[in-house]
Amino acid sequence: MTALLDLLRRRIAVDGPLTVAQYMAEALGHPRHGYYVKQDPLGAAGDFTTAPEISQVFGELIGLWCADLWQRMGTPDPVLLVELGPGRGTLMQDALRAIGRAAPGFRAALRLHLVETSPALRAAQATRLADAAWLDRLADLAEGPAVVVANEFFDALPIRQWQRGAKGWHERLVGWDEETCRLHWELSARADPGLALIPEAVRDAPEGSIAEACPAGLSHAALLGRRLAQQGGAALIVDYGPARSAPGDSLQAVRRHAFADPLEAPGDADLTAHVDFQSLAQAASQAGAIAHGPVTQGAFLETLGLRPRAAQLQKASPARAAEIDAAVARLAGPQQMGTLFKALALTAPGLGTPAGFP
Incomplete structure (x- = not known):
């Protein structure tokens, strides 16, 4: 035992x-x-792989999405760039690289904050994101306009x-x-x-x-909604689950890249559940934000330029062409992450519809 x-x-x-x-x-x-306290769970040596670890294009496109939102906000300086549950820091590292090339003004204005409780993952993030500030809770974030990213964060909140x-x-x-x-x-x-x-x-x-129901998720969505309505900015939530609330037991455990019994080895397996995007959108909207979507991850990435960017990488590295094609299929394919995963945007009133959303 x-x-x-x-x-x-x-x-x-x-x-x-x-x-x-x-x-x-x-x-x-x-x-x-606790599972997230003891170890780095990501990658081939861990228990699961997230989208940023599959291809650099994922983080790059999200970085450009953030830069576009900053321009819509009126280019505030300073502005908070926040990631909830940053994993190893891979997404933000890729995002910052794309931001530096496409929007150097945003790169200079942003103040990076990471909301992370895992000591192991904080250590991994520090090797990639030396200028970041770490927080235990979103509620501890300083005041000011913010662009918030949450990729596979809400699915691990207790239900x-x-x-x-x-x-x-x-x-x-x-x-x-x-x-x-x-x-x-x-x-x-x-x-x-x-x-x-x-x-x-x-x-x-x-x-x-x-x-x-996910009380912690609803609380985070309401907090984001109030903050965005009062201080300006936007949030992007990418995770897996249905677009509309529905019954069903979605709690699952993953260990060594395979499904496991959720009650079999607490602390040694990742536990997640489907995100109820409809409930998150309602909680944020009731707090004052405007909700956009959700749209499927595949449609979101395709609209942002997934395939043109992949083609650029293939031209630069022809030997990796098949690998890049496989990554694109995994991120956007309907039988892989493209349909089950969704993107939901929350914005301050008046910002308009963000890129990637109809």
Whole structure:
């Protein structure tokens, strides 16, 4: 039994079963044994690969998107460029390179801030982004106009789940089975309508359905919405999930690039869930921002110039042509990341429709 599993067993014995959100928070963020605290999870040697690690074009296009937004904002100087969950810093490194070439005024004006809690990932980011300032929370960001990027950030925020029973919604919980010495799923004994969190479009789902909500994600979206409305700027959220709220159990674990049982090895596998883009957009809009999209990642990148930029790279490095084609297919192909992944933009009122959005 791992140290974290033993801690969870003892906590459940004292306080009762955990909500899914409590379980995810411990598995991913426990200060000693949490998944993101212990290791660098990215790349071939890790458990998963994100879009910036697939091709430099991804980060370059997002950098140019940010530069365009800065110009729409009236070229404020200084301006905050913020990334939530920056991974190894690869996306921002590529973005800054493109910004420096295409918009040197923006590069000079921006003040880079990274919101990251993982010591291992902060160390990796520092090797690529020496002039960055690090924050534990978005709420700690200094005042001022900002352009915010969040790529595969919201999918790792803890979710809550409910299952529809004959008499209403019951919260799904993580308990402990003494006979098997394993974590297991169970439901709260009392029906909980959960109407404040369950998306309205899901509340009438049939018996047996699973509903999900991400309180932390909604809080981040509302914070971004208020900030953008009051201080100006824009945010770009790229992640995976449905464009509209829908029922379903989307919690998954990934370990060594393969799916795993979410309850099997807490702290040793990545846990994520689909992002509810409709709920994020509503939370930000209610706080004062304007929501654009979501659009599919494939359509977003194609509109920004994915293929012309890939062709430039192939011309410069003909030996890598097949590799670059494979990366483009992976980022934009409908059977790969192109459709499941979406892009959502949040802007201050008056900025107009950002590039990449209809």
